[in-house]
Amino acid sequence: MNWVNFFPSRTMSLYMGKMFLVRTFAILAALVLILQALDLLSESGKILAYAGNGEAQVWRYVGLRTPEIIARFLPFSVLLGTILTLSQLNQNSEVIAMKASGLSAHQVLAPLILTAFGVAVIAFGFNERIVARSTATLEQWKKVDYGPLPIDRGDRSNVWVKDGDHLIVANQVKGRGAAIQLYDITVYERTGRSLRSIVTAKHAVRDGKGWRVDGATRFDVASGKLVDLGTIKVAEGVQPDQFTLTHVDADSLSFTELKGAIDELDVAGRPTKALEGSLWHKLSGPLSSILMPLLGAVAAFGLARSGKLFVRAVIGMALGFLYFVADNFALAMGNLGAYPPFLAAWAPFLLFLMIGEVVLLRSEE
Structure with missing residues (x-):
């Protein structure tokens, strides 16, 4: 099979990918701005309570906290970006034109899925290089009540x-x-x-x-x-x-660092199941961006003039919210030992992948 032919035309694929990225990152920027402002309202008093702290320390907190917010809400932004993109394409009858040209539902979504995969790769690298380090530094800073940090931040x-x-x-x-x-x-x-x-x-x-x-x-x-x-x-x-090895914070370690800590704990005879679930989730979390075009695809198909486009968009958002709830629940069950680590990290992803496929096929019909 020629995979190039699986996509719409090059012009249409670039058009859809650009539209999707612009909406995704615009929504992410708005969410980060609002959530960071709300978070700062609750933390700024604690930061300024330490003698000598001022505006510089407040901005330092913003710099350390913002990567965490980006990492947490990026998949949700991808979902909303997908729904807005597909709703506009549907409303302008562009989806109908692509279907009339002989493209299947999967081919219509192919540019968005490929773009979402690129977002997932960037998210993984961002988590490894920036989020883990900023989280570790912020946790150490909180432990000293926003005072001067020890020289060795790995202590x-x-x-x-x-x-x-x-x-x-x-x-x-x-x-x-x-x-x-x-x-x-x-x-x-x-x-x-x-x-x-x-x-x-x-x-x-x-x-x-x-x-x-x-x-x-x-x-x-x-x-x-x-x-x-x-x-x-x-x-x-x-x-x-x-x-x-008394306390290992999975959020403060990169994938390789966490894998090394788990190996050390295993040699020392310590329990590692909860950390193994977090290790697998460092892969499944960013890859959840690939699911969002499938879950939001319900907004792409069906006639916009039928008046049900808004309802379809709401259904897409509901499916995305259910995924995030199921993902957090499975991870919590894994931390308690009720689910095996691999299942805790990947079961919601695989379950909603199948649900997305079923919804996509039914929507196409």
């Missing part, structure tokens, strides 16, 4: 680890493996659920099977006395990866 902060009955808290974790360093350590020594004493120290490093802490002090809960301990060893048997 982990506020990490909790359990050592038998004891709890160990590290305010900041730097490095990996044997070279890992812990800062602002607090060890809650417990017997069962009863707190016995609190050991605090500024710094800890790996020493044999435990951790050497310098300048430690112990507060005895029963006596209320504070005792200087100097250099001691704590947390015998607690491995370095328990500090570095």
Whole structure:
């Protein structure tokens, strides 16, 4: 089969692709502007509450938050762009002309699907190179209440680890493996659920099977006395990866970084099902743009003068909304362990691909 002949003429394909892109990105720009303004209303007070913050920090927040909003609402913008494009083509009888020339419904939609695939590729690259980094930086910034960020933005902060009955808290974790360093350590020594004493120290490093802490002090809960301990060893048997792998934020990592974190967790014997679902969703999420021309195709077929064009557009939007609801629900079920990771990420995509095909065939008839 000659795939070039599957599309309408080159002129018509470029015309439809350009119309689709202009409407998609115009809608996206409007959504980003409105949603960013609403988000800024709730966050600007917190940003300016930190002494020394001003207009520059507010604009920095906008720069970090905008990529997240773009990534989240791009598929929805593709859906609305599809519906507006096909509605206009239908209203101007251009779809009828293409059908009269012998094109099938799939051939009519082919330029939009190909353009949507290009948008999906760009979205994946945008998520990998920009969104993951901005999300990681923004999360770190929020943890310090919009104050100065640590120099190493890859550091982990506020990490909790359990050592038998004891709890160990590290305010900041730097490095990996044997070279890992812990800062602002607090060890809650417990017997069962009863707190016995609190050991605090500024710094800890790996020493044999435990951790050497310098300048430690112990507060005895029963006596209320504070005792200087100097250099001691704590947390015998607690491995370095328990500090570095305690919390993995899938949204803050690129596909390759998340895959590496999952492999490390798997070697350490930690559960990875929720993260595996998020890993697959980094592929299925951008590819959802390809579904939107199928789900919005109901607006393309049927006579515009019948008065049902608006109803068809609403049906297309409803199908798109149902997809986003099903996608979020499946991902939540995957995080809870109710769905296998692959199924949680791809089941809504495959389900609505079939629904879109059925609706397209029925609309053509």
